[in-house]
Amino acid sequence: FWQNVKMGPADPILGVNEAFKKDTHDKKVLVGVGAFRDDNGKPLVLTAVRKAEELILKQNLDKEYLPIIGLDSFNKAAIRFAYGSQSAPILENRIAITQSLSGTGSLRIGAAFIERFMPKGTKVYVPKPTWGNHLSVFSDARVETCEYRYFDPKTNGLNIVGLLEDLNNAPNGSVVLLHGCAHNPTGVDPTQDQWAQILQVVKNKNLLPFFDVAYQGFASGDPVRDAYSLRLFTDAGLQVMLAQSFAKNMGLYGERIGSFSIVCATPEEKDCVLSQIKILVRPLYSSPPLNGARIAEKVLNDPELNKLWLVELKAMADRIINMRQLLRSYLENDFKSTHDWSHITNQIGMFCFTGLSPAQVDRLKDEFHIYLTRNGRISVAGVNTKNAKYIAEAFHQVTK
């Protein structure tokens, strides 16, 4: 049956992991994959999550199927967390939401919804560059993507002029994918002023904003601050789509817990949209997993656990911010690098776009056993007080 099936290419991010595992050097460093690590380089399970699990265990709950759209108490808490409990779309009961399989699954439902209900040929504008999987999610759902300028390699910052120009030139009614905070892979976010300019174009061109919010609270340590862009748009009365993930901010990576939501014009419209979301989800996976929803629901809804979580969330964000400072300081103060490394601390979130070329990335791997993707992106979560100096020295050596 399958003799014509050819070997496919390895996933560029997961491929870095594989190469790292095979390396036996004692100083090897993995700054590839985007998952939080503590200062000892170990995965972290939050105490708030452990406590939620204990509470759930004590309740001796059954394992029945969830409804198609998931756990109601999770969904309600998830939209309050993203849009704000006092936001107009929540108070006016016009958000269609379904629990889904983390951020990726949510994006995929959004893509399927676009494919089914937007005019044929509608394009999704994605930032250049964007998280690689965005392109596959949309193309596998038969939705065409198109890039808008985002990163400026000259400044290692945002190309706001190019961005606005490209959105202005997009056909009216296109979809625009926006990273709500902590842009992956560049770590470059628009300022509040720049978000206001983006909002203006989106409004003028009647674009549909599709927010991907995979790092709320994980970027700055403050979930309200990290929801700024999303809330700016919804407060301005725009109807948005949202793919939300609790993988990073709760450390629930493998639990696959997130949500997909659409802000509608009226509660009646919301009912119709939700009915169609159910029709989309049922043949895809029937209903979502139970465990992650129970955990996230407890962490969001139990006042004590919520308080504890927010402290732990800030600690994760602070560790990343501190490692950015440490890396930059070693480069500038210890190794006297003459390059401008200010972007390391100007960027935010798990990822830093170092500006290193593919050839320099190869040297890092071959000479220093440091593993990252060839676009020069490092996951700052892989940096710690023990390896920061070694990484900085290697960066200095390959950029001299």
Ligand code: PMP
């Ligand atoms: N969007 C972006 C921008 C991401 O960086 C990620 C995680 N790498 C996701 C979505 C989805 O992650 P998950 O499916 O694990 O929630």
